[in-house]
Amino acid sequence: MKKVYLSIIFLAGLISTGCSANIDHPTISKNTESAYEETFNDLALGMLFDFNFHLPEADKRWVTLWVESYSNGERDPQPLTQLSYGNNPVEVEKGNLGFGIINPDGEDSMVFLYGPDVKSAPEKVERDLNQGLLATWDYAIGEEEVELELGETKILAAYRKSAGNSMRTIDYQDEESVTSIIEEGETVLLLKIKVEEKESEFYSN
Template sequence: MTIATISVNTDSEYVNTFEDLNLGILFDFDFKLPNADKSWVNLWVERYNDGEKESQPLTQLSYGNSPNEVDEGHLGFGMINPNSEDTLVFLYGPAVRTQPSIIEKKTKTDIFSSWDYAIGNEEVELEIGETKILAAYRETESNSISTVDLQDEESVNRMIKQDNIVLLLKVKIEEKNANRN
């Protein structure tokens, strides 16, 4: 059962502001959640260092039980100063957001980084209980970085093993009375 729809919004005012001010990276999506009054949204970023998943999400946002029957608007993840030791990260959804927080990161020279949306430009349907990768950011000390199909689990696992740092933005929609973790 489709519970929500999401699509990439690369030309939003949010993205344009980030680019104009050279703030960093912003993954912005158009998000529509019918039955918002009966749903719970979990949005989080997993971090992998040298192939090892950290025990806690880098950042996370959970919200739900909206007073509205339908919620729609922007949903996304931002990184301010992604190439510095003082990198700030934040998440946001329709009418909710986290405060930017500083992440622990060692600044290295000769690092290649790449970021990309995991879904195409078309609208994607999200189902209850389904975990979906929305975007990825990665860094490697090697002199090249390969393209990855972020919808292919094998490709994602290979990327996690090959790259030094991988951040995966994920979303999961649950029913109102479902266990929220």
């Protein structure tokens, strides 16, 4: 009986340790059936990537969300758009986070980013996104909720346009695969996120 009792205590301790190890990690999951996406589709505004975002200890953390832009194998020196926020007065932050492109195939494309209780104003895209014949946009994460490590950069979504007559499917979490499509000269937009313990208004790859 004593052994059973000790085993139960040990098991409870493991469960408690596992929970405490995960409780402080930010998490994100794609939200493909959100009202935001439905509105974009119904009004034919463009494309939208929407996510469910959970940020524990939001009062001590800083979130940077940005879009890297590549063309002809080169990265543009500045992000296409960027949103940086943090040190929320609440301890736990939950809500929608995402990236939208209005009129991606036109001359007057506009982009914007948003997070829980924060958003950027739509910005006109100064570069031509209409180069190429085939376009595709994909979520870079799967169906399961993803745990974000502090200080880690994670690709959340991608938009690609190619002059060729076909486009291959790639794993956006595989650095070599991403590098290959960039070097092939495709127009590539990568939505990235980083969560840090410190205040920061800079992005890095």
